[in-house]
Amino acid sequence: MAGKILIIGACGQIGTELTLKLRDLYGNDQVVASDIREGSEELMSSGPFEAADATDATRIEALIDQYNISEVYLMAAMLSATAEKAPMKAWNLNMDSLFHILNFAKDKKIEKVFWPSSIAVFGPTTPKNDTPQTTIMEPSTVYGISKQTGERWCEYFHDKYGVDVRSLRYPGIISYKTLPGGGTTDYAIEIFHEALKNKAYTSFLAEDTGLPMMYMDDAIKATVDIMEAPSEKIKVRSSYNLSALSFTPKVLAEAIQKEIPEFKISYEPDFRQKIADSWPSSIDDSQARVDWQWKHDFDMQSLVKEMLAGVSEQLKTTK
Ligand code: AKB
Numbered sequence: 562m563a564g565k566i567l568i569i570g571a572c573g574q575i576g577t578e579l580t581l582k583l584r585d586l587y588g589n590d591q592v593v594a595s596d597i598r599e600g601s602e603e604l605m606s607s608g609p610f611e612a613a614d615a616t617d618a619t620r621i622e623a624l625i626d627q628y629n630i631s632e633v634y635l636m637a638a639m640l641s642a643t644a645e646k647a648p649m650k651a652w653n654l655n656m657d658s659l660f661h662i663l664n665f666a667k668d669k670k671i672e673k674v675f676w677p678s679s680i681a682v683f684g685p686t687t688p689k690n691d692t693p694q695t696t697i698m699e700p701s702t703v704y705g706i707s708k709q710t711g712e713r714w715c716e717y718f719h720d721k722y723g724v725d726v727r728s729l730r731y732p733g734i735i736s737y738k739t740l741p742g743g744g745t746t747d748y749a750i751e752i753f754h755e756a757l758k759n760k761a762y763t764s765f766l767a768e769d770t771g772l773p774m775m776y777m778d779d780a781i782k783a784t785v786d787i788m789e790a791p792s793e794k795i796k797v798r799s800s801y802n803l804s805a806l807s808f809t810p811k812v813l814a815e816a817i818q819k820e821i822p823e824f825k826i827s828y829e830p831d832f833r834q835k836i837a838d839s840w841p842s843s844i845d846d847s848q849a850r851v852d853w854q855w856k857h858d859f860d861m862q863s864l865v866k867e868m869l870a871g872v873s874e875q876l877k878t879t880k
Pocket of ligand 1: 640641642678679680681704731732733734743744745746747
């Protein structure tokens with residue numbers, strides 16, 4: 562790598578674990594974390610941190626110059642449920658931050674960009690099962706519209722200006738180190754905290770709502786793999802479908818009950834149900850598997866075991 566890595570939105574759910582992984586791989590000083598707020602103790606103490614607003618182009622450019630940045634991972638975004646409450650704010654954050662980075666890459670200030678897309682790019686008219694890489698996309702959420710638009714711009718900047726931008730359509734990502742902020746798939750994380758604390762959980766999605774999901778370690782592996790793959794292997798410059806698991810709240814609850822038999826689940830769907838209903842239940846990611854040999858490691862029961870162990874460890878230390 563010619564220069565250092567900058568992670569924008571490094572203190573969020575995925576940003577935190579991605580930063581730690583990249584510091585492990587390339588050295589602590591090589592990976593600069595930035596966010597509008599400070600992050601976990603581990604993140605803050607393991608390498609450089611800079612306070613920065615992802616929409617402030619001048620500040621981001623100053624960081625690129627100061628640290629001799631060659632790669633940017635733009636992880637800052639407003640997620641689906643929160644974005645519905647503040648549509649214009651979400652649009653501005655999700656789009657402005659992307660345009661700044663794509664333009665820096667176009668002007669050769671940086672060499673490579675990672676930008677996450679999401680299953681939210683799909684909508685109610687998309688085939689629901691085994692959703693193909695290329696299909697009908699009519700997203701009905703602000704978040705989905707911003708991710709779909711972002712995908713089009715990524716492809717445009719690649720085709721027109723040769724920008725080396727790489728992207729994944731993340732499913733719901735399940736982890737315990739840092740809580741997610743305002744997603745529709747968040748129930749699949751809350752459930753573990755409540756199962757351990759109260760042996761009961763009320764799901765905001767109905768029992769039979771199937772959604773694509775993935776354990777954090779697999780999401781991080783996919784992100785590192787796509788960024789390390791030789792450029793000619795990356796055939797899709799909008800964003801790749803990415804898949805590991807697909808389950809409903811009921812099936813997840815049953816998997817938790819195998820470990821905690823007294824655990825009880827009830828259902829009180831709220832406004833997030835409509836968002837979930839507009840998304841696919843399962844994703845066909847064969848193109849990622851062929852192009853850059855993507856492969857997931859975690860199945861349902863290993864995810865449940867890891868989550869229960871991780872969350873209970875955390876509960877012990879926060880007592
Ligand atoms: C959300 O629920 O908004 C996110 C996503 C699927 O992109 N987790």
